[in-house]
Amino acid sequence: MTATVERGAAPVVGIRGLSLTYERGGSRTEVLRNLDLAVHPGEFVAIVGESGVGKSTLLRVIMNLASPSAGTVTIHAPPDDGRAGGGRPESALVFQDARLLPWRSVLDNVTFGLEWRGVSRAERRRRGEAMLALVGLSELAARWPHQLSGGQRQRVSLARALAVEPAVLLMDEPFSALDSFTREGLQDELLRIRAATGRTVLFVTHDIDEAVYLADRVVVLAGQPAGIAAEIRVDTAQPRRRADPVLSAFAHQLRLELSRRSSDL
Incomplete structure (x- = not known):
């Protein structure tokens, strides 16, 4: 079963003109620059990029664990439905x-x-x-x-x-430390749970094959400072086959994009 993506609705996550600069010891390091991203209700978006490009930093900003230097991050959380403890929290994070x-x-x-x-x-x-x-x-x-x-x-x-x-489930390379057999099993479990709950997911990974297997859309983060270099919509229905040539073509397209962006640095 495939989760329903509500593209006409207001984004669950809306990021506009996001920039982030760290200042340490009198030096400045610009990590993210002028980043725009919208994640819609029920959507599964994967973010890929080279190690150290700022993927995890972006999740920290969304979680309000780091403050942007410019731009805005908004999360549209559904209203309180009468449960004890108040309305639904904006986000929850699953770490590596x-x-x-x-x-x-x-x-x-x-x-x-x-x-x-x-x-x-x-x-x-x-x-x-x-x-x-x-x-x-x-x-x-x-x-x-x-x-x-x-x-x-x-x-x-x-x-x-x-x-x-949560309104959006944030996942920061949650399966990268696991063996391949366990990792593939948990990928399938995540897809089953996402289909059952309709949860909106923003998933950071360095594994391109994982990204195209799981996501509705893959965003490429690249550059120094980093911005969104490309987006690819994975227009194949769930459940998917890992050996599907269509997924392999998407993965090849992403690798070419990352290789091109790396050579431009």
Whole structure:
């Protein structure tokens, strides 16, 4: 099943003229310059680019963990639907490493983000158990993080992010530290979960094949300072086949674009 992308609706994420400059020790480093990006409801957008180009920095700005030097970032979060704890949060971030709290059980890790939002204990448990079921880990709710495999820890991290029901799910190379078998399995799980929830996803990766397999649209971040160098819409329906020649053609197009941009630096 393919998630529905609402292209006529207001963007969930709207970025206009975004620039970011770091100042350290009297020197200035411009990381991002005049970046524009819109991510629509239900859309899965992947961001690719060379290591160090600013992909993760962009997610930090969207999460309000870093302040832009110029431009704006707006997130259109759906209104409060009457749940305890107020309206839906704008975003949630899944990191490359799971960052689970070792002194909390799997279920308590999943519900961690709900506690400071004033969600009742009963509702936290209900939503935590529902998210563990969604990622296929219901039977591990009472375990501790050190008892999990790497893939299981990332599933718990994903469940924790989904539990707060964010307007947009941000993912920063979440599968890059895993072996290829586990990584491919989690890619398929993510597509299943995205289809089931209709969640809007902004996914950073250095893996071009991963990007074209997962995303509706792939954005190329390139340059020093970085901006959006190209966008490719992956117009093939889900579910996809990894060996599909159409996906291979999209991946080849992206590699050519990245190679050309690198040679221009």
